[in-house]
Amino acid sequence: MRRGGENVVSGTAQGPVVQAGSVGEVHFHSGTPQPLIPYQLPPPPRLFTSRHRELADLDHWLTAAEPLVAVVSGPGGVGKTSLALRWLHGSRTQFPDGQLYVDLGAHAPEGPAVPEEVLEWFLLALGVPGADVPPGLARRQALFRSLTADRALSLLLDNAVSAAQVRSLLPTSTRSAVLATSRWRLGGLAVDGARFVEVESFDVDSSLELLERAVGRRVASEPDAARELAHLCGGLPIALSVVGARLSTHPRRTLSGEVGSLRTERLAKLALDDDVSVEAVFDLSYVDLPARHARVYRLCALHPGHSFGVEAAAAAAGEPPGDVAPVLADLVEKNLLAEVADERFRFHDLLRLHARQHADRDSAAQRDAASRRVVEWYLDRLVGADLALRPTRHRVGPRYHGDVVASSGPRAALNWLEGERANLRESCRVAAEMGWDDLVWQFCEAMWGFYLHARHSDDWFALHALGVPAAVRLGDRVAEAKLRAQLTYSYSSLGYFADAEREGVRALEIAEEDGDRQGVAVALTELGGVAQGSGDLPRALRWLTRARDVRRGIGPRRAEALCGRRIGEVLAALGRDDEGLAELAAAAESMAAVGDHVGQARCLMSTGGLHLRRGRPARAVSHLESALDVVRRVGSPFYEAEIRASLGEAAEGVGDLPTARRHYALALALLPTGNPKAATISARLAALDR
Incomplete structure (x- = not known):
């Protein structure tokens, strides 16, 4: 619209914008992606009443304090969270950049939430890809503060256990507001300028x-x-x-x-x-509950995580989801259960304790059976998601050879895995506590596809710390070798080559002692990757050639093609370009033939990288763009970052600096902070601006 003689565009635009200045002068503006705006608050309380003084205090403090930090304290069940939710929902327009929520679990059976994990949840909610979340509390705090420095954002930190727990999660924006609820006053936050609301029982x-x-x-x-x-x-x-x-x-x-x-x-x-x-x-x-309702109420309290869906509740009850859904709805109506999202539920902390106390009156066999049903339900869904992500990979877990079917597609599988990530981790932990070693190690194997696409290293290593000992206790050497080979890859990808070598050598020893040719091939392949990553190219070529020789005798074709791709990369690094290109082309053809499109894309990535290193950026682009199209359809942030970095180099090589900047910036947004590639890309971006 025209204001004061100027032709301006106002408001928020989604997609391209056409701006007409005058006849014969049309400008096309490509809208930049809008930052993700999270609104995570549970629904406002339905029966809220009174609290006029507390609400007025919060309103006043919001205008007077920059930023506002308020502690809402009082005994359990007094309505601290209801007060906070009522005020935050009523003040939503004051926080156009979003509202974050977390239950800090002061009274959770598994203990309070760790600030490091909470920051990861917040960063993901603010649009940071999983692969970009840095390890460690200090790094996550730094990234969170950077992202929120200029945002008008509110946080509800529910059920806080200490001032230190809250302090670790405070943003720096002067337009932010943080409400922390706790059964304690958290007086230590006074040094942070906190205001205090003491919630008392109703008159x-x-x-x-x-x-x-x-x-x-x-x-x-x-x-x-x-x-x-x-x-x-x-x-x-x-x-x-x-x-x-x-x-x-x-x-x-x-x-x-x-x-x-x-x-x-x-x-x-x-x-x-x-x-x-x-x-x-x-x-x-x-x-007063009917017997079925009472049973569902008790058994749902045995769920390993904080929130659950209808199908998980049905697994606990051992009944069809269609029969359990109306029971859950009735429990919500009776305020014995809270619906936190569409068909997603959780207990109030006291109600969960109450339900578990009644579950304790059931026999131990009944409780254990319910817990195992839930854990197995999560394992089966995890297996289905992994099949969707890596359909041609060789697996050893018995779940893969049963009735479990793949999820509807890779993107849907990744979305489900992200949403249920905490429950999957807790299910594995419960299995370990219960001594169900046969389930524990299978969680580790089934997490492979998710790990490759999202790179949640904390979860990965925590699960394997449970899974490897479980396989050892079972005497299942095939499973142990499999998990150690997985650790070889993950350690190597992070540059921990000594740890990777140790796990890979042990995996190879087990497989060779048992005459397990499949395990031998897997271990040799991963050891080849360790040597390749550490720069010992002749040794890498020997490991990988041995692995492919074994694969040619036992298959599958995809695994042989994987060896071929890595051999092609090593040959190219050794300066044997023609041989390397031939290996990569053959590997890409095989991957396409077996339907492994991500594997095919990685071959195209390697081919494009070879052309880039040899000063042929124009030839690299077609390979890289084809690879990018595949991984974007799958929704794999880590692989997309690698391709965009290479596309940035290609654009820079032909002098297209705006395109180079765009690809580098997108790659940085997808890569984990601290990744060596991130530092290289940052340096390239800085060099473009000189």
């Missing part, structure tokens, strides 16, 4: 208001009973909400009858800091 009038919102006119028709209910609930919002839900689902139940039930129950076992107990309130809702 009688506020309690009656909440009950009236839940059950309507019955409060006015039985005023004395309503006041007695408010007293028996101790003004605790969670207790009032559960009682309200119970009454609303039983329209013929009188408030007096509810009072009588409460009076006869013990209110002591789940005591809070102010001696208020909610276990009896939870039990009153629990005992």
